[in-house]
Amino acid sequence: MPTETTDASAALFERARAVTPGGVNSPVRAFKAVGGTPRFIRSAQGAWLTDVDGNEYVDLICSWGPMLMGHAHPDVQAAIAGAIVRGTSYGTPTEPEVELAEEIVARTPVDMVRFVSSGTEATMSAIRLARGFTGRDLVVKFAGCYHGHVDSLLASSGSGLATLSVPGTPGVPEASASQTIVLPYNDRTAVADAFRMHGSRIACLITEAVPGNMGVVPPAPGFNSFLQTTCRQHGALFISDEVMTGFRATAQGGWGLDGAVEGWVPDLMTFGKVMGGGFPAAAFGGRADVMSQLAPDGGIYQAGTLSGNPVATTAGLATLRLATDDVYARLDEVSAQLRTEVTDTLDVVGVPHVIQTAGTMFSVFFREGGVRDFETAQDQNTEVYAAFFRAMLARGVYLPPSAFESWFVSAAHDDRAISQVVEALPAAAVAALTTLEAS
Numbered sequence: 001m002p003t004e005t006t007d008a009s010a011a012l013f014e015r016a017r018a019v020t021p022g023g024v025n026s027p028v029r030a031f032k033a034v035g036g037t038p039r040f041i042r043s044a045q046g047a048w049l050t051d052v053d054g055n056e057y058v059d060l061i062c063s064w065g066p067m068l069m070g071h072a073h074p075d076v077q078a079a080i081a082g083a084i085v086r087g088t089s090y091g092t093p094t095e096p097e098v099e100l101a102e103e104i105v106a107r108t109p110v111d112m113v114r115f116v117s118s119g120t121e122a123t124m125s126a127i128r129l130a131r132g133f134t135g136r137d138l139v140v141k142f143a144g145c146y147h148g149h150v151d152s153l154l155a156s157s158g159s160g161l162a163t164l165s166v167p168g169t170p171g172v173p174e175a176s177a178s179q180t181i182v183l184p185y186n187d188r189t190a191v192a193d194a195f196r197m198h199g200s201r202i203a204c205l206i207t208e209a210v211p212g213n214m215g216v217v218p219p220a221p222g223f224n225s226f227l228q229t230t231c232r233q234h235g236a237l238f239i240s241d242e243v244m245t246g247f248r249a250t251a252q253g254g255w256g257l258d259g260a261v262e263g264w265v266p267d268l269m270t271f272g273k274v275m276g277g278g279f280p281a282a283a284f285g286g287r288a289d290v291m292s293q294l295a296p297d298g299g300i301y302q303a304g305t306l307s308g309n310p311v312a313t314t315a316g317l318a319t320l321r322l323a324t325d326d327v328y329a330r331l332d333e334v335s336a337q338l339r340t341e342v343t344d345t346l347d348v349v350g351v352p353h354v355i356q357t358a359g360t361m362f363s364v365f366f367r368e369g370g371v372r373d374f375e376t377a378q379d380q381n382t383e384v385y386a387a388f389f390r391a392m393l394a395r396g397v398y399l400p401p402s403a404f405e406s407w408f409v410s411a412a413h414d415d416r417a418i419s420q421v422v423e424a425l426p427a428a429a430v431a432a433l434t435t436l437e438a439s
């Protein structure tokens with residue numbers, strides 16, 4: 001293994017810090033939770049990232065989900081190149097938007113979609129729509145679920161059952177946070193109590209289809225169905241946030257793991273990441289009677305200069321068309337292989353851990369016993385994860401730089417990429433053990 005140098009990344013990070021807060025445009029990229037120099041990536045191909053110092057890494061974040069087909073897939077590249085020569089934005093309706101909308105409607109239970117440019121915008125717009133539709137203000141969310149940096153959705157720590165929460169970050173007005181009820185995930189009693197107390201004022205409940213932003217925490221069997229029924233009983237809308245899981249966890253997203261089997265449908269859904277094919281594109285969609293309340297047909301306003309951008313929608317469409325059942329079967333295989341290798345290697349050295357899975361997504365928690373909510377997710381040894389992360393990185397494997405994230409694989413993760421991960425694991429397991437024993 002060549003000695004890894006990070007001089008060029010370090011120099012860029014220093015320049016970046018002078019002109020951008022923390023040197024990054026999204027906080028987790030700064031490596032604060034794991035230590036070390038954030039790697040500035042110069043290029044990517046298939047399952048591999050190359051940084052500005054020339055180091056190569058097997059990529060296990062895939063741009064935090066979007067790169068389902070791997071980086072620089074030739075068919076996606078060709079579609080993008082074809083779109084770019086026709087111009088990059090017109091501010092008019094275009095054909096690729098219609099095609100991508102039809103593709104999403106065909107693959108998911110939504111009747112209609114509207115495009116936006118980020119997952120944050122998708123959840124923000126879905127909530128406005130739910131409030132406009134119901135004429136109510138309160139939003140219910142779960143601690144540990146992330147729905148983008150929307151004011152009312154950043155509240156993550158409520159003081160318990162059916163209590164109106166305080167802001168989770170400076171800058172969120174009290175008035176905004178006080179419209180949000182934050183509940184513990186997987187807790188039916190908390191949900192039932194909140195609806196019993198405030199049901200007539202609740203516009204919607206929003207949840208990740210399978211939470212992936214506190215690490216992967218699957219819903220208990222029947223939990224999402226229970227949420228949907230509870231919302232319906234109280235005249236609130238059930239919003240399933242599939243920005244991460246959509247077209248990723250399974251061919252039918254997180255919904256493919258329960259709703260598709262049990263026979264229920266969320267009122268609204270949000271999508272992003274994979275459907276943008278690596279470009280800023282996201283969407284919200286759902287029941288036709290709700291969606292048609294949006295302007296220009298209805299009175300609820302929502303708009304965007306670059307919404308449905310022709311290059312972004314072309315990239316998304318090319319990606320979804322490549323994402324066949326065979327691709328998802330391959331992703332399942334790669335994901336299962338990696339989970340087995342990780343758990344076997346950690347078992348050999350005796351590092352307690354638990355791996356949780358949602359379709360092709362999974363994450364590794366350094367703790368004993370399963371994680372069912374944010375409280376148990378926080379009860380893990382993040383120092384051990386940091387040591388494990390750094391050892392993997394030094395051996396050419398780029399894991400999520402936080403213990404509270406999912407690992408993502410792509411259709412381009414071949415035997416060579418998997419071998420590089422497998423070869424890195426024993427030393428990383430020892431690094432984890434050393435940190436564990438010192439803590």
Ligand SMILES: *Cc1c(COP(=O)(O)O)cnc(C)c1O
Binds near residue numbers: 118146147208242
């Ligand atoms: C990533 C994510 C978002 C936010 O999407 P952005 O494009 O980063 O604004 C919202 N919800 C979930 C579940 C996500 O994983």
